[in-house]
Amino acid sequence: MSASANDTIDLQAIFKKLLSKWWVFFITCALAIGGGVAYIKTTAKIYLVKTVVMMSEKDKSAMGSKEEFLKGSALMNNSSAIEDLIAQLVSVSNVTKTMQRLEFGIAYYERKDFLTQQKFEYPPFFVKLDTVAIQVFGLPIHVKVDREAGTYRVQAEAKHAQLYNVQKQIELEGFIADYKVDEVRKIGEPFVAEGLSFTIEFPEDRNYGNDKERYFTINSLDALVAEYRDKTTAGALSEESNIVEVMTTGEVTAKEKQYLNKLVETFIESELLRRQRKGRSTINFIDEQIGVVSDSLRKSQESVEKIRKQDGVFDVGQSVDVILNDRSRLEDERSQWVRKRQYCVSILSKLRTNTDYRNVPAPQSSGIDDAVLNSTVLELTKLSADLAAENMNTVKSNPKIVTMERRIRNLVGSLISTAEGLVEQADITIADLSKRLGTLNFRMNKMGRTEGSISSAALTSELTGDLYNYLMEKKYEASIAVASDQVDKYVIDIARNASGKPIKPAKKMVFGTALMLGLLLPLGFLLIRDFFNDSIENLDQLKRVSSIPVLATIPSSKRKRIMPDEPKSLLAESFRTARINLQYLNTGKQRQVVGFTSSTSGEGKTFCAVNLATVMALSGKSTIMVDADMRRPRLTETLGLTEENKGLSTYLIGEARLDEIIRKTDIQGMDMISAGPVPPNPLELVELPKMEELFIELRKRYDNIIVDASPMGLVSEYVIISRHTDVTLYVVRERYTKRGALRLINEMVKGKKMTDIDLLFNDVEQASGDGYGYYTK
Structure with missing residues (x-):
């Protein structure tokens, strides 16, 4: 007999043997399906909740083009990739801020017939914690009400009860070993025991029969953040889309909706505050420059008036027009180099004394049109802001943070080197311009000391006045930009139940798995038993x-x-x-x-x-x-x-x-x-x-x-x-x-x-x- 024939006979024999045990498969399938039914009946239903958010890579601006100063609030326009924005949205810091604004610190539950349900919108009672006292957290605190006797009973038990500072919202290192509380209080009387201190309100419309087990848990902020951070996911609809879906799962859809709506709201508010801080930093820098220019303008004006009063000269003759034109040009050039030097000295001071480079002013704020310097400063401020966001989400040893810190150090070093070079170049150029201006002054003195002094002082006053007006104009523009600024991140769809029905337990999957187990378990048992069975079967x-x-x-x-x-x-x-x-x-x-x-x-x-x-x-x-x-x-x-x-x-x-x-x-x-x-x-x-x-x-x-x-x-x-x-x-x-x-x-x-x-x-x-x-x- 061939091997193939033997294989066929083997398969037939196995099939006949399994068929003879049909009743085993029937019993195991019935038990498995019954177990599936019991699992569905006793397992809390989990729902998928999601919201849709517009998450643009570029923020809207209230000002003009990029060629203008502030470039339509260009200093506030640090665009981020969608992936970075999503990471910030679901970051630990943003979830923490969200949880601090929600009242999820206490969760209420009811248990009946092996099924535990969380009661969020209609809790059986209301608990108000004593925020000054240290509380135990993370364990069920059972409450039994006897309206006839006017009392309520609190029971709690744990091998190790962890402690929580409600006021500071921090978990304490200590714990209470073999913790057990079982005490009765009158309704309306505060409950104070070891590790527990709270008041509890029992609404009149609640029914407190013995058919249900009722309890609540005290949740720490860290536990809530860890739970919701783990189950919150977000992703763009496509690679090129700015629309992001944010999803979470939970037993109570109302609670998950409230969480998602507050999460997105907190993120958008944080983005707006970040942009406004950037704008205010720019305005403060312009104010510093205006103060310097204002003082120079006052002194130049006082100088003109003093010369006029001393020499009785109130008009500048046309004899020095040519020299004045040259001097005007050189003074303008010298003024630009002075501003550039002042900016470089200022930025060197900030770079050498500060570690936070997010608010380093751009060269354009001082009227400096240097493309290399400008791009380096913008890159440094953007990378510093990204590093601050990453530090909130992960540890400092993260390779990404190390890379960003190294890049920042390189940029700071490059910027210091560039600024020092510009200061040196400005000193040389200013000295040269001053020398040339001295020559012109000498010539002017030959034409008339009084006439030259008046013309010089008037020119200085005029140039300083122009610079003052220029800075005031830019301050006005920056103030308008901050006042009218807004982010283009907004909610498209508020949080909703995504499927309308539970995602867990999935009935088809549960019954499919039960049926599969009902078939595979006896099949495996019979086949294994047959494999190890050395007796002659037929x-x-x-x-x-x-x-x-x-x-x-x-x-x-x-x-x-x-x-x-x-x-x-x-x-x-x-x-x-x-x-x-x-x-x-x-x-x-x-x-x-x-x-x-x-x-x-x-x-x-x-x-x-x-x-x-x-x-x-x-x-x-x-x-x-x-x-x-x-x-x-x-x-x-x-x-x-x-x-x-x-x-x-x-x-x-x-x-x-x-x-x-x-x-x-x-x-x-x-x-x-x-x-x-x-x-x-x-x-x-x-x-x-x-x-x-x-x-x-x-x-x-x-x-x-x-x-x-x-x-x-x-x-x-x-x-x-x-x-x-x-x-x-x-x-x-x-x-x-x-x-x-x-x-x-x-x-x-x-x-x-x-x-x-x-x-x-x-x-x-x-x-x-x-x-x-x-x-x-």
Whole structure:
């Protein structure tokens, strides 16, 4: 038979075996589905709540183009990537601010029939904590109300009760070991005990029956932040979209909606405050510059008035127009370099004394149009703001923070180097311009000291006045930008129940899993049991294990013997078939002496021998049974006879004659020889010449001789007894005989140490065999 054929037979056998255990699958599936129903009934329902937010990468501005000073509040326009904004939205700092604005510190619960539900909108009572006292948190505090007695009872118990400072909203390191509270108070009276201090209100419209268990828990801020941070997720609708979905899950949709709405509101408010701080920083810097310019303007004006009063000159002649034009140009250039130097000196001071660079003013605020310096300052302020946001969300050892800090240090170093270079260059340029202005002044002095002094002072006053007006204009623009500033982050959809039905427990998944377990668990058990089961399960398996022909299959039966008054029973028919196969399917061979053996005891060897002898005797053949199993004789008991002192063992040692050991049975035409007293050396007895003499004489007297011998798998007597038999019937019992037990007989047959042997398959379930009387070679 091919391997593929064997595989097919294996699969068929397995399928038949599983099909025969249909009731196991039915019971386990029913139990699993029942467990699924119980799980759904006793598990709190979890809902998905989400809100949709517009999260633009660029903020709206109230001012003009990028080419203008402040560039439409360009100093406040640090755009962030959507991913960074999402990280800020669901950051620990933002969730913490949100929780501080919500009243989630106390959670109320009711439990009935193994189902615990959180009561958010309609709690059974209201608890107000004493914020000064230290409270235990995180454990259920049970409350039982007796309105008739006007009292309420508080019970709480924990192995280790952690402590919480409600006022400071911090968890304390200490705890109370073996904590237990069980006290009664009058309704309206505050409850004060170790680790608990609160007042409790019981509304009149609440029903406090004993059918429900009611309790509340005190939640710490850190625990709430950790819980909601873990279950809050956010993501853009697509890679190029600025619209973000923010989601969370929970038992009470109203509570989760309140949380999401407040989370987004807090984030938008924080963004607006951040932008306004940036704007106010710019205005403060402009105010500093205006103060300096204002003082210079006052002094220049005073100088002009003083010269006019001293010399009586009130008009500047046209003789110095050319020199004044040159001087005006040089003064303007010198003024620009002075402002640039003042800015560089100011920024050097800030960079060397501060560690927070978010509010470093831009060069444009001083009228400096230096692209490299401007881009470096803007990059430094943006990176500093990002670093501050990241520090709120994670530890300082985070690789991302380390990288950002290193980048900031590089930018600061680069900016210091650039500013120092500009200061040095400004000093050189200012000195040169001053020298050139001195030359012009000298020329002007030649034309007239008074006229030159008045013109110089007037020009200085005019230039300073222009600068003052310029700064005032920019301050006005910045003030308008701050007052009218707004972020373009806004809520598109307020928080809502996303699916309208619970996401957990998912009924389809629960029942699908239950059904799968109901099928797989018994399937796995049966397959594993079959894998480790070494016994022969059916006729097909027996034929694969051994090439020895199967004479017949004997069905399972509660009867031990075939009764003469039931000749047509299934058991009688099976042994009748075995007799026919034995006598007629091997024509030409002597089959007078039939020996029975097996692998081990309990396989039905004696049962088969007795019943085959019975059908032979009922067919009219003179038959005798010989109990050659002198170690564990069972034949006398099976035939319902009493044990006597004479038998095969006494005959072989010469203490009894053959006629003395032959006994009649209740079946006409069937005699028997019992084993006799158990000898100490059965193997030596069967080797005696008397054994051969016995079978020679019995062949003369009887048509059929049935020998019930010892199992071959345990002792070796049958190898010697088989010299006197014509055929050996090796009994194999279904679901009992081990496959490895047939290895010995297979090797003996293969080595031709034993011939004329057939298998008799005993105790076969009717569905597992091919009927009775199947014979194959």
